[in-house]
Amino acid sequence: MIPLAMINWHTFFFLFFALITCGFALAVLFTSNIVRMAFYLTLCLGAASGLFFLAGAEFIGAMQFMIYVGGTLVLLIFGVMLTAQQRFISMETSASEWVLAAIVGSALLLLLVRSSVAVEDWTEPRTSPVTLADSKTSSPIGLALSGIRVDKLEEENPALRDGMSGYLLPFVIVSVHLLVVLIGAGYMARTKRRGGPIVASRVSIPTTERRFSFFEKTGLFKGMAINAILAVLCFTGLASKYGSLAEGSNALQKGLGYVAALPPWLLPTLGVLFAVNVLLMYVVFSWQKWGVIGLFLVPLIQTWCLCTALAGYESPTTVVVPLIFLAVTLLPVVMLIGLICSGRPSAWSRME
Amino acid sequence: MANFINSLLNAIALTINEWVGSTMYLSNENAVGYLVAAGIHIFLLIQVVAVGALVFIWMERKIAGRIQDRLGPTRVGGKFGWLQTLADGIKLIAKEDVCPKDADPMLFKLAPYVSFSAGFSAYMLLPFANGWVAVASAVGAFLIVAILGLEVFGVILAGYASGSKWSLFGGMREAAQVVSYEVPMGMCIVVPIMICGTMDLVTIGNMQAGLFTNWLVFHDPFTFLLFWVYFTCATASVNRAPFDLAEAESELVAGFHTEYSGLRWSFFFMAEYGSMFLVSALASILFFGGWNGPIPIFEASGLAYAPGEADWHLTGFIANCAGVVNLILKAVLGVTVMMWVRWTLPRLRIDQVMTTCLKYCVPLAAFCFLGAVGWKLAALPSFNHQSMKADVRESWIYQQQRIAAEEASKTAPATPAEVKPVAQAAIATPIQAISPVATQLPEASVSGENAL
Secondary structure, eight states: OHHHHHSOHHHHHHHHHHHHHHHHHHHHHHOOBHHHHHHHHHHHHHHHHHHHHHTTOHHHHHHIIIIIIIIIHHHHHHHHHHHOOHHHHBOOOOHHHHHHHHHHHHHHHHHHHHHHHHOGGGTSOOSSOOOGGGGOOHHHHHHHHTTOOGGGTTOOOHHHHHTTSOSHHHHHHHHHHHHHHHHHHHHHHHHHHTTOHHHHHHOOSOTTTOOOOHHHHHHHHHHHHHHHHHHHHHHHHHHHHHSOOOSOOHHHHHHHHHHHHSOTTHHHHHHHHHHHHHHHHHHHHHSGGGHHHHHHHHHHHHHHHHHHHGGGOOSTHHHHHHHHHHHHHHHHHHHHHHHHHHTOOOHHHHHO | OHHHHHHHHHHHHHHHHHHHOOOOOOOTTOHHHHHHHHHHHHHHHHHHHHHHHHHHHHHHHHHHHHHTTSOOOOSTTSTTOTTHHHHHHHHHHHSOOOOOTTSOHHHHHHHHHHHHHHHHHHHTTOOSBTTBOSSOOTTHHHHHHHHHTTHHHHHHHHHHHTOOHHHHHHHHHHHHHHHHHHHHHHHHHHHHHHHHTOOOHHHHHHTTOSSGGGSGGGSSHHHHHHHHHHHHHHHHHTTOTTSOTTTOTTTSTTGGGTTOOHHHHHHHHHHHHHHHHHHHHHHHHHTSOTTOOSSOHHHHTTOSOOTTOOSOOHHHHHHHHHHHHHHHHHHHHHHHHHHHHHHHSOOOOHHHHHHIIIIIIHHHHHHHHHHHHHHHHTTOOOSSOTHHHHHOOOHHHHHHHHHHHHHHHHHSTTOHHHHHHHHHHHHHTHHHHHSSOGGGHHHHHHHHHHHO
C-alpha cells in the first residue's frame, strides 16, 4: 500500500500517455504500410486525448476523440482504401524526401518548443493543485460559443469587455465554411460521376490548347483589381468604424480618417457592388452577350458612387479620381466592343 | 466509490491499529481506493458486456425461431436451451485461429480487439442509475457518441487486413454506412441535450424523474418522432439487419469477418451485442427516463437518493438497484425490438441504405430538431412538469459544491454544519449566471466568478 501511495499518479499517467503518443508518432514515421500508419496515428491521437482528460479538459478530449480520432481517421482510411495504388500501400521514401521532411519537421518543432517556452506561466510548476471542479468546463465553453463569457464577467477594462462577447462569430464562420466545403465536395463528386456535363458544355477546349489573349488577361486583371479594391475599402471602412485600431502609423491613421469620413451608405453600396460583380462574372460566363450591359452598368454605378462620396473633399481628387476610375473600368469594355465589331474571335466565341 | 473504499480501508486499518498498536492511516485520496474502485467498475462492466452477449445470443435464437415458426434451441442446458450460447462459446474456443496468407497479420489479429474495446469503453460513461456511473463526465453523451464511432475502425481494419475481397467490400460498406448514419444520429442526440441543457447523462436521466409523462419522448411531438429516427439510425450504426450490409451473408459470404474464426470472431459478436445494448440504453436514458420507472415509487416516498447526493443510505441503495433493473429492462426491450426488426425485414441494398439515411433520416432529424427548438423557444406546453427541473443541476456544480464544503470544513473543522449552507448559497447563484439571459449577468457576476 505504501508504494502505491508514494507514486505520483498524475506524473505517472502523464508519462504513460506521453510515451504512447510519442512512440506511436514515431511508429507512424517508420512504417511503410499506409494502413498501419493510419492505425498508429489513431493510437497516437487517442493517447493525446488521454492527455487532455488527464489535464481535466474533458470537452477538448472528447473533441479530440470525435474529430481527430473518429472523423479524420475514418476519412483517411476511406481515402487510402479507395485511392491507394500499390505504390502508396507500401511507400518507399527517397533520401531527398527524408531531408526535406527533416527540415520542415525540425523547423516546426523549433517553433513549437520556442512558443511553449515563451509562455511565462508554463515555465514554473503550478502551485495550486488542479481540483476536479476545474475540469467541468463544458458549460462555460458552450456558453462562450453562444456568446456569453461566464469566466470573464469581472473584466474591468471596457475595451476588453467588448471583446468578451464570446466566440459566436468565429463559430458561425467556421460552421458556414464547413457547410460550403460539404456542398462543394458533394457537387464535385456528382459532377465527376456524370461525366461532367456542367463543365464540358461550356468549355470544350482542352486545357492545353486554351490560351488567354492579351485582352482576356486585361479583363481578368481588371476584374480582380476592382474587386480587390472594393474588398479593401469595405474592410478598412468597417475596421475604422467599428474596430479599435487605436495604434498605427500616421499614414494609416490619415487613411483611416479619410475612410471614416465617407458617408455611411457608401460601404454597404460597395458591398452590394462587390456581390454584383461576382454575379456579373456568372452572367458573363453563362449568357455571354448580356454581360456587355453589365460591364457597362457596373462601372458607371461605381463611378457615380465615388463622385457623390468624394463631393465633400476640396481637393482635385473630386474630379480626377472618378475620371481615372471610369477610364480604367471602361477601357476593357471598349476593347471588347472593338473586338466584336472587327470580327476577330472573342473570348466568348472561344468559350462557346 | 473510491472515497467509500478508502474510508472502509481506513476503518479496517484503525481497527488493526487498536489490536496491534500500529499507526496506519489512509486518506480519502489514496490511490488504493481508486485502483480498487476502477477494478470493480471494470469487472462489473465486463459482466454487462459478456453476460449480456450470452443472454442476447440465446434470445436472438429463440426470437428468430419463434418468428420463423419454430422453437429455436431447446436441448442444451434444460428446457429452453439456456446454455446454448455457452456451448457455442466452448465450440469457438476449440476452433483453430487461422490467419490467411495474404492478410496483414498484425492488423488482422488486432482488429477484433479494436472493435471490442471501442464498444466496451463507451460503457464507462453509461450511467446505470442515479449517480452509478464508472466515469461521471460532464460531456458524457458526447463522449459516448465519439467512442462508439471508433467501433467502425475495427471493422474497417478487419476488412482491409483480411486480404480478401469479400472482407474489403464489407469493410467499405460499413465505413460508408456508419459515417453517413452518424450525422442523423448526432442530430437526434442533440435534441435531449438541448432540452435538458446538459451533456451529463446522469443529469439528463434525473431530469426525467417522476411520472412517465416526464420522459423526454413525450416532451413534444417532435421528440416523439425523433426517437424513431434515433432508433433507426442506432440500428444502422451498430450494423444490424436490415442494415447489416457489412455482413450480408447472401452476397459477401460473411462480409468483414469472412476470414475470422474462433475467439476473434466471437469478439466481433460481443462488440456487436455490446453496442446494441449500449445504444438501447442510451435511447432509454435520452428518451425514456433512464432508470426512472413509469411510476415514481421511490422518489414519491422520499427513499431514493436526491440528485447528486453523496451520502450512502440503504433505501437509496435499494432505489438505485431498482433503477438499474429499470434501465436494463428498457434497454433489453430495445434490443428485442432490434431482433424483431432483424428477423422481419429483408436486407436493404446499399443504395437503399444510403437513401434511408440521406433522404429520410437526415431531413427528418433536422425537421424534428428545428421543431423541438421552436417548441422550447416558444415555451409551448409539454408533459414535463418544470418543478422537478429546478432541483436538478449539472454535476460540475455538485462537484464544486462538494469541494467548497470540504474546503470550508478544512478551514473551520469545528463547525462544518454551519459552513455548509453558506457554501450552498454561494453555489446556487451560478445557475443564474449560466442561464443564457444577458441581463442577469451583471448581478451574478461576483459570485459567478468565485464559483466558476
